[in-house]
Amino acid sequence: MSDSIILGIESSCDDTSAAIIKGNSILSNIAANQEIHKEYGGVVPELASRAHQQNIIPVVEKSLTKANIQQNAISAIGFTRGPGLLGSLLVGTSFAKSLAMSLDVPLIEVNHLQAHILAHFIEDANPMPPKFPFLCLTVSGGHTMIVLVKDYFDMEIIGKTIDDAAGEAFDKIGKIFDLDYPAGPIIDRLAKEGNPEAFKFNKPKLENYDYSFSGIKTSVLYFIQKEVRKDPDFIKNNLIDLCASVQRTIIEILMAKLEKAAKELDIKEVAIAGGVSANSALRKAMQDNNEKLGWNIYIPKFEYTTDNAAMIAMVAQLKFERGEFTDLRTSATAKYDL
Secondary structure, three states: OOOOEEEEEEOOOOEEEEEEEEOOEEEEEEEEEOHHHHHHOOOOHHHHHHHHHHHHHHHHHHHHHHHOOOHHHOOEEEEEEEOOOHHHHHHHHHHHHHHHHHHOOOEEEEEHHHHHHHHHHOOOOOOOOOOOOEEEEEEOOOOEEEEEEEEOOEEEEEEEEOOOOHHHHHHHHHHHOOOOOOOHHHHHHHHOOOOOOOOOOOOOOOOOOOEOOHHHHHHHHHHHHHHHHHOOOHHHHHHHHHHHHHHHHHHHHHHHHHHHHHHHHOOOEEEEEOHHHHOHHHHHHHHHHHHHOOOEEEOOOHHHOOOOHHHHHHHHHHHHHHOOOEOOOOOOOOOOOO
């Protein structure tokens, strides 16, 4: 790994983040969160892009200060080109292009989903990085997929959601429970006190490695509507058990397909990535399979699970070594294939 110093910029959704990497060591990883979306129960694209415009300069300045790096020491700038919210991506892309032009350094575009997976190769992400080939369950608010990773930039999606993502299911069910947004971490916290066997919810029956989470959302909704008609305080009186039961069901859905893929492809190297990989029940399920199925598991540090610029900088570092640069004609894209 080279000693080049790279600035990474992430702005795909509602977090503005900047990081400095040297080799594969993160010197700083700064993020500004946007609290305003809690009022609306989800990310409002127009508000997100405006907040990125306000946050990006101070976040980049803070990342440089924390890393004790001057702008003229930057070897290249990596940025999230996509996928994500177009307005948000445009802010990061435009800033990265302008700064790269002013500093006369190379510009490196990064696929956000690829970055979640390659975050495992940051020096302090794991005690040891995964060995190729490995399976990576990538789960977030917008994406749920099983990826066969054959090399750094040789990845194949072997299973994906056909409707809602797992993180989206957590948030939508949280809305049914009248929880704040984002609901995933709240459900995780409340579930620790509840009985995961208290209530049963429907699971999809798909033959391949694909996922579906719209069914559990509908199952929970109809169940709650029926119970609330009998007891208006049903949710309040059973909230922790509801959260525990929902979480158990979603994690079982995720793990069943991952176990199926690992067995049929005969792969023991298994990783998780994305915002939902911070979920404590998913992490425990991975640990259990480490013992039960003999997996070598890779669970990244919490700070590398949600959207962050460290993972963008890591991919940019790998591309820098390969001389894979882009030019000022590049543009943000809401859809960007892995």
